[in-house]
Amino acid sequence: MANEVETKIREEAKKLLESGEVTVVIGWGTGSAAFKTTPVFVEKPEDVEKLVWNPACTNNLAVYLPQVAQHAKVGIVVKPCDSRSIVTLIQEKQVPKENLKIIGVTCPGIVDDASLKKAGVKLSEVQGLDWDTDCVVVGAPSGKTKLPITDAVKEGCRTCTQRTPVISDVTAGSVPAVNPVPIEPMEGTPEERRAYWAKQFERCIRCYACRQVCPSCYCAKCFADRNDVRWTNKKADTSEAWMFHMGRAMHLAGRCVGCGECERACPMELPIMQLNREVQRRVEALFDFVPGMDIETAPALGQFEPEDPDPNEH
């Protein structure tokens, strides 16, 4: 299933590079293991064979655009969530639209090592990954195993409602028939929730990998790095980590497209997406807003309506 799409990606990339429409195509390449891929920057038409497409293509490549596509023509391969990041970047004037050639792919859901482990896959034995209608096919020496998509993919992919790219010049692949799982609100008493989050943030080593990998975190100077106003101290302290993550959640409110890169990049396995999903769930309920769908629409907190929910009515 992934093969036809892969061929199409390579064809399109080759066309773009040969015609000189772009100087580089950003896509995914074979990683250090069969369950991993790595970002590749293809500059020559003969190198398009390096581009791959499979259930391990997890990186949101839009993260490179503010640096790479500012003054150069760039081709980029995107999943639906990545395409929403691009919409956000164009809307917020971080990337000129005319510099982009977007090769979109439809996406039934992505796996990563954590989600595969959870589904009971022995990572050392994985030889290949593919989709088959509503299954993820895991190739191993003992043969192929089919796992239902909702069991094998990342949490964010289970709840994803966008299976085709929002913005693209060409789109490869057919629309997958995958039913999203609804997002559950957080449970528990206030005290339980506060304890839960304190316990999560206690592990944070504040490496800021979540920020670095996020296409929406492009600020030249992050609030966490400022020392004229010290929003977060350098001290290894849970409340400082709480401050960072809460600040980040509010900065991403109505802008996070839910690609899940922050959670993947986190070395301490913090449930960052649980926080982002909770924010997005509330943004949708309050303002009926889904980020990254339209390049003309400002983010939820960058606009208002006179009829917005009012404190006097809540």
Add this chain to the structure above:
Amino acid sequence: MSEEITEKKNDSNWKPLILGILCNWCSYAGADLAGSSRLKHPANLRIVRVPCSGRVNPLFVLKGFQKGFDGVMVLGCHPGDCHYAKGNYYARRRIMLLKELLQSMGIEPERFHFEWVSASEGVRFAELVSEMSEKIEKVGPFTGVDCSKVPAAF
């Protein structure tokens, strides 16, 4: 500030300490009116004056809780009354979301209050502060967002 807070918590006569972030044109003037009208309200509110409720960075509120305030209130001009025409509309979206997010994070709804207070509503201001103070007194001191200070429930 944090030392003051710790001291307060150890005090058997604990009274909630509230951070008030007030817009200069309406709410701060409202607070001023409450004062010049000799109205009584609990003296446990620490006021930060901002040019507009649209200036209220969610980080102000978060920092307040991180430092251990028992409650935070954000007050601004009524919709349509903003000195800068639409600052309070932006604030409304931002602060309404923050209010809900704080609940997700396990901060009791009583501890955060977002409200419109105009320059003529001195009486209302005094009432609001008294009400909020009473509510927080029932909920008890805020024990912080730190793991060591909140009971282990998970």
